[in-house]
Amino acid sequence: MTRSLAIAAILVLTVTGAAAQQGGRGGRGNQPPPATDRLAPPKPAPTGAWWYTGATPQRQAGRVDLTGVWFGGASGDLSRATIPGQEMVLTPLGRKRWETVDHAKDPNTQCLPPGPARMIMMAHPAMIVQRPDVVAILTESQRTYRIIYTDGRGHPHDISEYPEWMGSSIGTWEGDTLVVDTVGINEKTWLDTAGHEHGPKLRLTERFRLADPNTLEHVVIYDDPDFFVKPFTTRRLFKRQVGDRIMDHSCLENEKDLQLLEPTIGDAGR
Amino acid sequence: MTRTAIGAVLARALACVLSCAAVPAAAHHSFAAQFDSNKPVKLTGTITKVEFQNPHIYFYIDVTQADGSVINFAVEGGTPNQLRRQGWGRDSLKLGETVTVEGFGARKAGAHVVNGRTVILADGRRVFGFSGAAEP
Numbered sequence: 001m002t003r004s005l006a007i008a009a010i011l012v013l014t015v016t017g018a019a020a021q022q023g024g025r026g027g028r029g030n031q032p033p034p035a036t037d038r039l040a041p042p043k044p045a046p047t048g049a050w051w052y053t054g055a056t057p058q059r060q061a062g063r064v065d066l067t068g069v070w071f072g073g074a075s076g077d078l079s080r081a082t083i084p085g086q087e088m089v090l091t092p093l094g095r096k097r098w099e100t101v102d103h104a105k106d107p108n109t110q111c112l113p114p115g116p117a118r119m120i121m122m123a124h125p126a127m128i129v130q131r132p133d134v135v136a137i138l139t140e141s142q143r144t145y146r147i148i149y150t151d152g153r154g155h156p157h158d159i160s161e162y163p164e165w166m167g168s169s170i171g172t173w174e175g176d177t178l179v180v181d182t183v184g185i186n187e188k189t190w191l192d193t194a195g196h197e198h199g200p201k202l203r204l205t206e207r208f209r210l211a212d213p214n215t216l217e218h219v220v221i222y223d224d225p226d227f228f229v230k231p232f233t234t235r236r237l238f239k240r241q242v243g244d245r246i247m248d249h250s251c252l253e254n255e256k257d258l259q260l261l262e263p264t265i266g267d268a269g270r
Numbered sequence: 271m272t273r274t275a276i277g278a279v280l281a282r283a284l285a286c287v288l289s290c291a292a293v294p295a296a297a298h299h300s301f302a303a304q305f306d307s308n309k310p311v312k313l314t315g316t317i318t319k320v321e322f323q324n325p326h327i328y329f330y331i332d333v334t335q336a337d338g339s340v341i342n343f344a345v346e347g348g349t350p351n352q353l354r355r356q357g358w359g360r361d362s363l364k365l366g367e368t369v370t371v372e373g374f375g376a377r378k379a380g381a382h383v384v385n386g387r388t389v390i391l392a393d394g395r396r397v398f399g400f401s402g403a404a405e406p
Binding site: 103104106108109111123124140193247248249250251253254255256257258260261262263264268269270 | 298299300302303304321323324325326328344346349351352354355376377378381383
């Protein structure tokens with residue numbers, strides 16, 4: 001009898017628990033959690049929350065944490081962001097492509113992915129999520145993402161035969177600087193909105209570090225012997241954004257521009 | 271939305287009204303491939319439709335011509351996400367409202383499409399602080 005009662009009690013508890021779970025947030029009759037506006041962080045911030053609350057960000061387990069939402073404004077022309085002594089010098093092929101590029105064919109206009117570096121040069125903020133084994137960059141721009149593996153792996157052996165819109169990225173930490181090596185970048189991507197293109201040999205070496213707790217420095221070495229006489233280096237800064245919100249963005253949602261574009265060659269489109 | 275959040279949005283909107291006129295919105299297309307900086311236009315008309323959508327907002331105005339006919343112009347503005355962060359929304363423009371738009375005409379012959387730079391309501395208030403795709 002005692003055993004039967006115990007079994008009955010377990011059954012009641014189990015069924016009640018299951019019903020409560022089903023009721024959950026989506027269930028009828030239960031009140032959903034109150035609206036949480038993601039324009040600003042919740043106050044008080046939950047312990048361990050990574051988004052910027054206005055307080056000084058904490059170091060995570062001995063390593064700087066790049067996690068957060070960042071925005072550096074839109075950047076049109078990479079050649080204007082180079083550092084002294086590391087300017088962009090075009091090869092004859094690079095010069096010819098620069099002078100004959102048709103701005104009506106910008107892959108961004110066609111709602112194609114922006115490429116690994118250009119994805120954080122658009123008019124949209126990006127969220128960085130840092131883990132010990134991977135750093136993900138999630139940009140609002142077309143809701144695209146980029147994965148940087150930091151677990152010691154190499155690039156896929158077939159990446160040059162099967163290039164990707166964001167390329168293949170592996171990262172290592174040099175002190176508080178994340179150094180990222182990227183190859184296998186689909187040559188359909190443009191490097192910037194001004195229309196700098198590249199070939200299959202493009203290799204990016206990026207260095208991400210916090211210039212101060214709320215400023216992310218992004219230094220990039222672009223190496224493509226087919227398009228550039230020597231590697232050139234750019235430097236851009238991103239400001240930490242308050243809140244954790246990156247918004248919806250589907251480029252094709254209401255795209256009306258493509259049918260209105262006229263062929264626009266070289267400097268005429270800049 | 272909490273009172274604090276509303277305040278933050280309003281403060282951002284005010285800051286934008288004061289400063290955003292100098293900030294070009296980056297386009298998802300080359301300005302020069304679609305619009306002609308040698309075709310400045312100024313149109314006054316009534317709003318017939320508002321599309322607060324990506325990749326650019328669009329709204330439409332009926333503009334009465336000298337001969338009495340009416341042409342419906344499409345006006346392209348900035349990105350909805352940028353405008354939303356500055357406190358503007360799909361209800362910032364009302365159907366039937368009269369607005370004056372200054373901007374640039376399309377390169378494509380016969381296209382009644384304008385890149386809007388300023389949007390001014392009948393009472394003189396400016397909507398969106400700025401409106402545009404990229405610098406010409």
